[in-house]
Amino acid sequence: MLSSTYFPLEHPVLVALNAGNPLYHLAQVFRGILIGGPVAGHLAGVVGLSALMLAILVPLDLRLLRRRVLGD
Numbered sequence: 001m002l003s004s005t006y007f008p009l010e011h012p013v014l015v016a017l018n019a020g021n022p023l024y025h026l027a028q029v030f031r032g033i034l035i036g037g038p039v040a041g042h043l044a045g046v047v048g049l050s051a052l053m054l055a056i057l058v059p060l061d062l063r064l065l066r067r068r069v070l071g072d
Helices: 013-016 024-035 038-070
Strands: none
Touching: 024 038
């Protein structure tokens, strides 16, 4: 819903939340490729937000996995 894939979001709060969603930026990249719009800014958003999410979530996941499997 928040990726703005099927319908545009117009509420200011939803638009602000959408800026932090990598799926939104990925959809905008594909739209830009298909209809000839801007791609570079949204592509940087996809890469940056994905890297940020990986940097936060992978250590968290490994910590939880160690706690459950090894009992630490």
